[in-house]
Amino acid sequence: MRILVKGGTIVTASEEFQGDVLVEGETIRAVGQHLDLPADQVIDAAGKYVLPGGVDQHTHFSALCNVGDQDTAGYETTDAVVVGGTTTIVDYAPQDPKTGLLDSIDYRINVRAKDKACVDFALHGMVTEIMDSMFDEIAQFPQKGISSIKIFMAYNGSPLHVDDGTFFRILECSRKAGVTVFVHAENGEILDFLRRQCVKNGQTTPHYHYVSRPPFTEAEAVRRAIYLAGQTDTPLYIAHMTCRPALEALLQAKGTGQRVYGETCTHYLTTTKEALDNPDFNEAAKFVCSPALRDQEDCDALWAALNSGLLNAVVSDHCGIDVANLKQVGRNDFTQIPNGAPGAADRMHVIWTEGVAKGRISRQKFVEITAAQPAKINGIYPRKGHIAVGCDADLVILDPDYRGVIRLEDNPNGVDYNIYEGREQLGRVETVLLRGRVVVRDAQFVGKYGQGQFIPAKMYGSCYENRA
Numbered sequence: 001m002r003i004l005v006k007g008g009t010i011v012t013a014s015e016e017f018q019g020d021v022l023v024e025g026e027t028i029r030a031v032g033q034h035l036d037l038p039a040d041q042v043i044d045a046a047g048k049y050v051l052p053g054g055v056d057q058h059t060h061f062s063a064l065c066n067v068g069d070q071d072t073a074g075y076e077t078t079d080a081v082v083v084g085g086t087t088t089i090v091d092y093a094p095q096d097p098k099t100g101l102l103d104s105i106d107y108r109i110n111v112r113a114k115d116k117a118c119v120d121f122a123l124h125g126m127v128t129e130i131m132d133s134m135f136d137e138i139a140q141f142p143q144k145g146i147s148s149i150k151i152f153m154a155y156n157g158s159p160l161h162v163d164d165g166t167f168f169r170i171l172e173c174s175r176k177a178g179v180t181v182f183v184h185a186e187n188g189e190i191l192d193f194l195r196r197q198c199v200k201n202g203q204t205t206p207h208y209h210y211v212s213r214p215p216f217t218e219a220e221a222v223r224r225a226i227y228l229a230g231q232t233d234t235p236l237y238i239a240h241m242t243c244r245p246a247l248e249a250l251l252q253a254k255g256t257g258q259r260v261y262g263e264t265c266t267h268y269l270t271t272t273k274e275a276l277d278n279p280d281f282n283e284a285a286k287f288v289c290s291p292a293l294r295d296q297e298d299c300d301a302l303w304a305a306l307n308s309g310l311l312n313a314v315v316s317d318h319c320g321i322d323v324a325n326l327k328q329v330g331r332n333d334f335t336q337i338p339n340g341a342p343g344a345a346d347r348m349h350v351i352w353t354e355g356v357a358k359g360r361i362s363r364q365k366f367v368e369i370t371a372a373q374p375a376k377i378n379g380i381y382p383r384k385g386h387i388a389v390g391c392d393a394d395l396v397i398l399d400p401d402y403r404g405v406i407r408l409e410d411n412p413n414g415v416d417y418n419i420y421e422g423r424e425q426l427g428r429v430e431t432v433l434l435r436g437r438v439v440v441r442d443a444q445f446v447g448k449y450g451q452g453q454f455i456p457a458k459m460y461g462s463c464y465e466n467r468a
């Protein structure tokens, strides 16, 4: 099957030009101007942008919530993600109870995602229960195509928490295997104290979620993580950065030549902590995520950090947790509210609207932070995140003239809310190709459940390059 995408404006992280893309089978066969080649189907992209399919390097599908014993929404809900213009996710693979890293990864690929995933997916290993065997397991990541591991400095008292000694050992064995270490950087001990103190004082509404997670607890952990990574000469990737003091720590470390990198999330760029002040518990609980939402000046600092290159990617940190169900356990105590919100289906539209359409970032920067860099960091570039001969034919055709409003009912995400509900939407993904097949037409899913494949990653992702 040959598909010719004709007359669009092709945008990659490095260039923008009018042209055509010829797709044959699953890959891109030709890119150029006035391609006059036979095709089974021609898609007219005149007046539209042709972008690489989005790569969201931080999602949590079918994963145990940080509070309670239930899972987030599963891979069958990734139909909404592809409608939103993301064709690849790098999903977290937490350990299943009493199970090692590798077995948990296998189970995810062969059971959890099988016959369900609508997007292609790579995986991050994720430590959620410290085991002696895990250091040997990380050494085997290259054979499995897993190029990264995440650890939590927060959540003291839960199996998620990784102490500094274990973190140090993980840094060492990851460097030897070419695995990139992603860290959730918040000072767990101080958070534990502040949260207990709030509850003791009867301060139990979602408002106290951000009161008990102040920016300095993030900044301190970022500095400590950077220091430890520096001692082992391991590149470090800081997940979901939210605030100016944490960015300052990243900037200082980069200035010394250390290989340190960071991402932020759609919601930290576009939503402030006042969302947690809503007197309606349900409305406030939707925005309980960690780290907490911050101030407008932090949002502004994050946009600036994307433009300067200090931050490399915008991710969704998608967690499908129903507010009518799971979040209710924290109705009388905010510390019991499972953390996280859905966003993988909206990331591309919200960043296009708030970033490109409102003049905060260029179109090329958009591609860089939503597709190209995440693919490079995770060892799946240029197969993913780029438009060139030989790349997977993952293409998004976006209509910049669309004007609308984000509504859950227009793209149901498998969760009972959308944190961007009612926001204006400027521009819309109309057509999506996943490995050469049209899976979204007229902004509707027309693909198949199970069409998504596991994409093995190459080790030594881009964080290992370029000693600054």
Ligand code: DUC
Residues within 6 Å of the ligand: 060, 066, 184, 239, 240, 289, 290, 291, 317, 319, 339, 340
């Ligand atoms: N960290 C994440 O990365 N996602 C959800 C909750 C958390 O603490």
Ligand code: ZN
Residues within 6 Å of the ligand: 184, 239, 240, 290
């Ligand atoms: Zn985290």
Ligand code: ZN
Residues within 6 Å of the ligand: 058, 059, 060, 317, 318
């Ligand atoms: Zn996350």
